[in-house]
Amino acid sequence: MLLVLISSVLLIGVTALIHYEVLSALNHRLPALEMPSRSKLLVVIFTTFVAHAIEILVYAVALYLLGGIPGVGHLKGEPDFSLINVIYFSAETYTSLGFGDVTPVGAMRLLVGVEALNGLLLIGWSASYAYIAMERYWVPKQANRGP
Numbered sequence: 001m002l003l004v005l006i007s008s009v010l011l012i013g014v015t016a017l018i019h020y021e022v023l024s025a026l027n028h029r030l031p032a033l034e035m036p037s038r039s040k041l042l043v044v045i046f047t048t049f050v051a052h053a054i055e056i057l058v059y060a061v062a063l064y065l066l067g068g069i070p071g072v073g074h075l076k077g078e079p080d081f082s083l084i085n086v087i088y089f090s091a092e093t094y095t096s097l098g099f100g101d102v103t104p105v106g107a108m109r110l111l112v113g114v115e116a117l118n119g120l121l122l123i124g125w126s127a128s129y130a131y132i133a134m135e136r137y138w139v140p141k142q143a144n145r146g147p
Contacts, residue, residue: 001107001110003066003069003072003107004066004072004073004107004108004110004111005110007062007066007111008110008111008114011058011059011062011111011114011115011118012114012118014058015055015058015059015118015122016118016122018051018054018055018058019051019055019122019125019126022047022048022050022051023048023051023125023126023129026043026044026047026048026129026133027129030043030044030133030137037137037138038137038138040133040137041130041133041134041137041138044129044130044133045130048126048129048130051126052094052119052122052123052126055094055119055122056087056090056091056094056119057087057090059090059093059094059111059115060083060086060087060089060090060091061083062111063075063086063089063090063108063111063112064081064083064086066108066111067081067086067108071106071107072106072107072108073104073105073106073107073108073109074104074105074106074108075089075102075103075104075105075108076102076103076104076105077101077102077103085102088102089102090115093112093115093116093119094115094116094118094119095119095123096116096119096120
């Protein structure tokens with residue numbers, strides 16, 4: 001249980017750092033991009049999507065590695081404990097989609113709960129940043145005004 005708790009704290013730190021660095025880089029580089037303002041919003045969406053995908057992968061690798069340690073717990077429901085199945089499980093957990101055909105067993109449940117809460121916070125952070133970017137770069141069309 002202690003290993004899962006330590007892993008949870010480390011994963012929160014690593015994923016928050018990844019998210020911070022991605023959004024910080026966006027914040028510094030986005031104004032300098034030579035492209036239409038509305039296209040910058042697509043850059044925000046795709047970049048934050050990639051950040052979330054990396055964070056899901058980080059959790060998946062941790063779950064995969066911890067699943068091989070006796071007494072830590074495992075994922076139940078999918079007979080093939082492959083990395084791709086763990087990535088799928090991590091994505092549905094991170095996005096708070098919920099458990100489907102794979103469920104955690106043992107101490108690993110704590111890590112899975114932390115991943116869901118952390119994913120919720122990081123997705124909210126991305127939504128907040130996207131809103132700020134929309135305010136900054138979403139230039140409305142000027143209304144036609146007659147003479």
